[in-house]
Amino acid sequence: MTGHHHRRGRGGFIEHTIDGLHAAMDRALYADRSASGRGALQQLDPRVKVAGLGALILASAMAARLWVVAVVLLAAMILAAFSYLSIWMIATRVWFATATFSAAFAVPALFLTPGNIIYTIPGLLWTITSQGLTSAGFLLLRSETAATLALVLVFTTPWMHILKALRLFRVPVVFVVILGMTCRYILLLLENAHEMFESRKSRTVGPTSSGEQRRIAIASTGALLSRTFQLSNEVYLAMQSRGFRGEVYILDDFRMRTLDWLAAIGFTGLTAGLVWMGR
Amino acid sequence: MLFEVDHLTYRYESNAALNDLTLAIPEASRVALLGANGSGKSTLLRVLDGLHFGVTGGVRFRGEDLSEEHFADDEWAFAFRRQVGLVFQNPDAQLFNPTVFDEVAFSPLQMRWSKADIKERVMETLDWLQIGHLKDRPPQRLSGGEKKRVALASVLVLDPAVLLLDEPTAGLDPRSQSQLIDLLVEWGGGQKSVIIATHDLDDLADIADRCYVLDAGRLAAEGPPNEILGDRELLQRTNLVHAHRHRHSSGEMHSHPHRHE
Amino acid sequence: MHIPDGYLSPTTCAAFYAGSTPFWYVALQRVKRVLHTKLVPLISLFSAFCFLIMMFNLPLPGGTTGHAVGIGLATVVLGPWAAMLAVSVALIIQALFFGDGGITAIGANCFNMAIVGSLVAYVFYRAIAGRSPIISFRRVVAAGLAGYAAINVSALFAAIEFGVQPLLYKDASGAPLYCPYPLSVSIPAMMIGHLTIAGMAELIVSAGLVAFLQWSDPSLLKTTALKATAGNAVTLEGPSRPHKARSLQPIWIGLCVLMILTPLGILATGTAWGEWMASDFSNPAVREQIADSSLHQAAPAQAPQGLEQMSQVWTAPFSRYAPPYIRSAGFGYLLSAMFGAGLVMLACFLVARLMRGFVVERAREPAT
Numbered sequence: 001m002t003g004h005h006h007r008r009g010r011g012g013f014i015e016h017t018i019d020g021l022h023a024a025m026d027r028a029l030y031a032d033r034s035a036s037g038r039g040a041l042q043q044l045d046p047r048v049k050v051a052g053l054g055a056l057i058l059a060s061a062m063a064a065r066l067w068v069v070a071v072v073l074l075a076a077m078i079l080a081a082f083s084y085l086s087i088w089m090i091a092t093r094v095w096f097a098t099a100t101f102s103a104a105f106a107v108p109a110l111f112l113t114p115g116n117i118i119y120t121i122p123g124l125l126w127t128i129t130s131q132g133l134t135s136a137g138f139l140l141l142r143s144e145t146a147a148t149l150a151l152v153l154v155f156t157t158p159w160m161h162i163l164k165a166l167r168l169f170r171v172p173v174v175f176v177v178i179l180g181m182t183c184r185y186i187l188l189l190l191e192n193a194h195e196m197f198e199s200r201k202s203r204t205v206g207p208t209s210s211g212e213q214r215r216i217a218i219a220s221t222g223a224l225l226s227r228t229f230q231l232s233n234e235v236y237l238a239m240q241s242r243g244f245r246g247e248v249y250i251l252d253d254f255r256m257r258t259l260d261w262l263a264a265i266g267f268t269g270l271t272a273g274l275v276w277m278g279r
Numbered sequence: 280m281l282f283e284v285d286h287l288t289y290r291y292e293s294n295a296a297l298n299d300l301t302l303a304i305p306e307a308s309r310v311a312l313l314g315a316n317g318s319g320k321s322t323l324l325r326v327l328d329g330l331h332f333g334v335t336g337g338v339r340f341r342g343e344d345l346s347e348e349h350f351a352d353d354e355w356a357f358a359f360r361r362q363v364g365l366v367f368q369n370p371d372a373q374l375f376n377p378t379v380f381d382e383v384a385f386s387p388l389q390m391r392w393s394k395a396d397i398k399e400r401v402m403e404t405l406d407w408l409q410i411g412h413l414k415d416r417p418p419q420r421l422s423g424g425e426k427k428r429v430a431l432a433s434v435l436v437l438d439p440a441v442l443l444l445d446e447p448t449a450g451l452d453p454r455s456q457s458q459l460i461d462l463l464v465e466w467g468g469g470q471k472s473v474i475i476a477t478h479d480l481d482d483l484a485d486i487a488d489r490c491y492v493l494d495a496g497r498l499a500a501e502g503p504p505n506e507i508l509g510d511r512e513l514l515q516r517t518n519l520v521h522a523h524r525h526r527h528s529s530g531e532m533h534s535h536p537h538r539h540e
Numbered sequence: 541m542h543i544p545d546g547y548l549s550p551t552t553c554a555a556f557y558a559g560s561t562p563f564w565y566v567a568l569q570r571v572k573r574v575l576h577t578k579l580v581p582l583i584s585l586f587s588a589f590c591f592l593i594m595m596f597n598l599p600l601p602g603g604t605t606g607h608a609v610g611i612g613l614a615t616v617v618l619g620p621w622a623a624m625l626a627v628s629v630a631l632i633i634q635a636l637f638f639g640d641g642g643i644t645a646i647g648a649n650c651f652n653m654a655i656v657g658s659l660v661a662y663v664f665y666r667a668i669a670g671r672s673p674i675i676s677f678r679r680v681v682a683a684g685l686a687g688y689a690a691i692n693v694s695a696l697f698a699a700i701e702f703g704v705q706p707l708l709y710k711d712a713s714g715a716p717l718y719c720p721y722p723l724s725v726s727i728p729a730m731m732i733g734h735l736t737i738a739g740m741a742e743l744i745v746s747a748g749l750v751a752f753l754q755w756s757d758p759s760l761l762k763t764t765a766l767k768a769t770a771g772n773a774v775t776l777e778g779p780s781r782p783h784k785a786r787s788l789q790p791i792w793i794g795l796c797v798l799m800i801l802t803p804l805g806i807l808a809t810g811t812a813w814g815e816w817m818a819s820d821f822s823n824p825a826v827r828e829q830i831a832d833s834s835l836h837q838a839a840p841a842q843a844p845q846g847l848e849q850m851s852q853v854w855t856a857p858f859s860r861y862a863p864p865y866i867r868s869a870g871f872g873y874l875l876s877a878m879f880g881a882g883l884v885m886l887a888c889f890l891v892a893r894l895m896r897g898f899v900v901e902r903a904r905e906p907a908t
Contacts, residue, residue: 013605016597024595024638031637032417054643061550061644064711094639101544109720113706115713134715142546143642150636150643158415159637160377174568174580175629180377181584182629183637186591187419188371193592213599214744221596221745222752225589229760232585234372236578237330241367242433243360243389245353246577251384251397375581 013213014201021194027093028187034155039083041156045260046165052267053153059271060145063278066137072274073145076152083156094147102143106136159183164252177248185231189224196220280342281306281441281472282327287336289322289496296322297333298496304474309467309486312476313507314493315518320476321368323493324443327474328365329356357390364434368445370426373433374418379410382418383432390437404436408462424455431462441472448479460485478519480508492517541698541730541738542631543649545642547719548701549709556701557647563655564628567621575622583622587629590614594634598741606737609653611694612687612746615661617753619763623661627654648701652694661690661746665764674765675754684747691742692734699723699730 035042041049060072080090115131153162163176200216208216256264282304289297297319304310312320325331326338329345338345340359350356367373376382383404387397405411408428413421421429427447434442447463448456463486467473475486490507492500494517500507507513514520548556572579593610600606610630614623628650635641641649668682703723706716719726753760821827821840831838 013597013599016605017595020595020597027638029420032420036415057545057643058550061545061553064717098544102546105547106720109716112725113716113720115715131713131715132720134711134713135717135720138715138717139546139720143544146545146643147639150639154637154639158378160381162636172568174572178580178584178587178625178629179633181375181580182587182591183633184375184377184418185585185588186633187417189588189592191419210599210601210603214748217596217598218744218748218752221593222749222756224592225749225752226756228585228589229757231372232581234367234369235375235581235585237325238367238373238375239581240330240577241328241360241365242386243357244385244577244580245356245389246579248580249388249391251381251388251394253394 013217014197014204018194018197018201021190021197025187025190025194028190030089031155031159034085035158037084037156039085039156041079041083041152043259044263045254045256046157046161047168047254048256048260048264048267049153049157050162050165051168052263052271053149055267055271056274057146057149059274059278060142060149062275065278066134066141068274068278069138069141069145073141073148075270076145076148080148080152083152085152085155090148090151094151095144098143098147099140102140106139109135109139161254164250165254167252173250174248176250181235188231189228192227193220193224196223280304281308281340283339284323284326285336285338287326287333287338289326289331289333291322296496297326299336300493300496300498301336302491302498302501304472304489306472307470308472308474309488310472310474311487311490311504312474312493313478313480313490313517313519314476314499315478317495318493318517319496320493321445322496324365324445324474324476328363328443329359330365360386361390361437362439363441363443364437364439365443366427366430366434366445366447368449370423370430371418373430374421374426377417378414379405379416379418379421379429379432380414382429383436385433386437400436404432408432408435423450424452424458427451427455427459431459435466440470441474442466444473444475446477446479447475448477480514480519492519494518541652541695541734542634542641543645543652543698543701545644547642547705548645548648549705549718550644552701552705552718553644553647555647556651560628560647560651560655563624563651567624570621571625582618583626583629586614586618586622587626587633590627590630591634593745594630598744600737600740600744604737606741608687608738608741608745609657609691610745611653611657611690612661612665612683612742613749615658615686615690616665616683616746616750616764617760620658620662623658624654627658648698652697652701653691656697657690657694660693661686662764664689669765674758674761679761679765680747680751680754683750684743687742687746688739691739692731695730695734695738696727699727702726702730 056072056075060069063069063072077087077090081087110128110132111126113129113132113135115129117127118130118133119128120126121128157165160180163179166176166179167173197220200220204216280303282302284300284302287297287300300319300323312323314320322331326333326345327340329340329350332345332347340363343349345359350359374382376385380401383401384397387400392400402411402414405414408431410425410428410432413425413429418426418429442463444463447459451459463473463475473486487504490500490502490504491498492507492513499517500510500513511520571583575582590610593608593613596607597605598608609627611623611627614626617623618626631641631649631654632646635643635646635649665682665686668685669679672678700723702719702721703726705719706722709717711717721729750761827838
């Protein structure tokens, strides 16, 4: 899991959780603002973006040549630049987190993969093979590229538009509705949890034992669980009160303009070319 | 008669939230349901909206029973839902759609209106409540007052004949509160009815021409606002005012029934 | 373990999307039947809660911290099918919106954690809890162990998925294209972390929250405790699950396990007796095999005329269980198994529908 690493330390769990919650809310806020910007990708039909960027992710996944994956990453960065997504923002949100995790996973591959030895670490006698290098390269580049493309999609398209565009892939309406409602309530629960943990933190004086911390964690989580059920009941009543009978419907209003068709052709061409080159 | 509640008992987890309640609300009323927390007024609103059904007794809306059998029929249910709307106390429960526009469009969408009609009516409602600029905003980025307006819009979009509101002014700052009251006054009148559940006694004179006081699931009193507000003993008994010791500006320390202004 | 992008080949990912879809579909149908209009709000809210659980840094005995998934709790409270949906939704949003976890790997992650996880948790919970009353310590223990088992089994699946990658997917120079670690590395690496840290976190969360619910609102634990003896009188909320659905579950589980084990067929060498192709008769290696298994009688020098003629009649789309476009034998087997099982189930379903229609028609005919 990117960004989830195990840390020792008392009191660390509350801070760490708060940081995580804060980062998630921050990302959601940023995504929302940036998706209504005036960049190139923001103007396109969401179906084109979901299919196009998805195809690029697929191209990077299928490539058997390292340089093809690098080209996809470059394409992602160019698209991001045209959509006013700052490279620094991408670096901090995606690259550092993904790189730390992927590096930890990929580094042993340098030494463990059989093949042509290209370097031996003096003293330790661990050997690095060229195949190991290539393999580590693939792992790192592929995860970075996919994460970058996903971020570009989410930061240039309102979440609900992404979900409604999934209808293109025959995803049932009820899933689209559930995904939308879940996201909406994740953001609410994130706020509640954040407040709850902040107040816990301010009330916790001095070191607490691990068992005590666990009790706090479970109690807080339990409170959130109760709130979750209570909310779900209320939402259920609210839905019924407004005429919900069990069938879900969504209102979508996507129309393809010339620009969208051009972008679709562009994506298709690029992906086809990359898949061909990478096979 | 708009609503007739007839010896209604509703149980929730072995608590009798409504206990042999009987009352009648005439057409074109502006009603306040008063009561302390736990008196059953929220539950009553939900029963009037056909969301809960009593264990014994019944409720009639314009002569028709609000029964589970009736609600099982799509056509009857839609007709009822179009006429009666409920604004919940907790706006987060009512705003379950990803954007304001989707939220207000939810009801007409359920009733299978055409896309064009839905869009027109939604924009009309948003503009009337002066929140048109919020149409693509997600609910978590709205202020308390804005959330209430969206909740109101989501119910008013169908142009109901009856509006039920559960603690509409709770949690709002004073300016938002008065704006809301103004809106309700503007909307009501004529053949429309407004039924508000509240424990805030300040706005009664503006909103209501009839009050019902609930206490522990029973009807404790009913009458015009000035009569109810004048009955100190009733208000204290039903926990709508309190009588803790306090100091007046003259320096004296005593206790008598009062509200905090 | 949330598998990121780039660790599983696109073929593997596609196979798991394909494998997850029938489960999602069946889960949706079942849950809709039980929950009706409550489906959307309950699954959405619980899914949001699961997402939050995944973000909590839980302090564990020994000083480390870990993350739980919430699959144990979800299964005990919602039942396996609704839990499958709720956890899948949480994983999808985590990957797509919050960028945590791979997009191509969503199918595999959902399969491992949501689908396999909830089924394992359910089996363990029901087995250990037995008929004990809803408010009992035994159920708390059962929930904890169910969560522990679920996480570890799903980690095992992930480890196997990782481990087969270097065997099957290499570039021209022999460098692994995806996960570079074979089974001998991936299994211990994954299992050590999960048997200790992640498993412990899941155990604590599942047991802790079930204990909490026993105290705050026991009726919420009713769904997976239908046979519980009445320790306390609790009101039943919602209709109980239909009897027929429960009795079919072991069969579904067995079928899935069998499907997953089919690639073991690759390990068997040679051709089964009597299942030779026409071309085998001119292949010296196969001829030897035939002789060995036929009491040392030599095979005819040429394929018998009848065999030759009949073998032209039909060319199978998935000949020898290896779809031509799938390069790896193992996944060819797996896909063939899924496809074949799917076809059989579809055929049975259609026949059953036809027969039901037929029976209803007969019932409607007036008695002559």
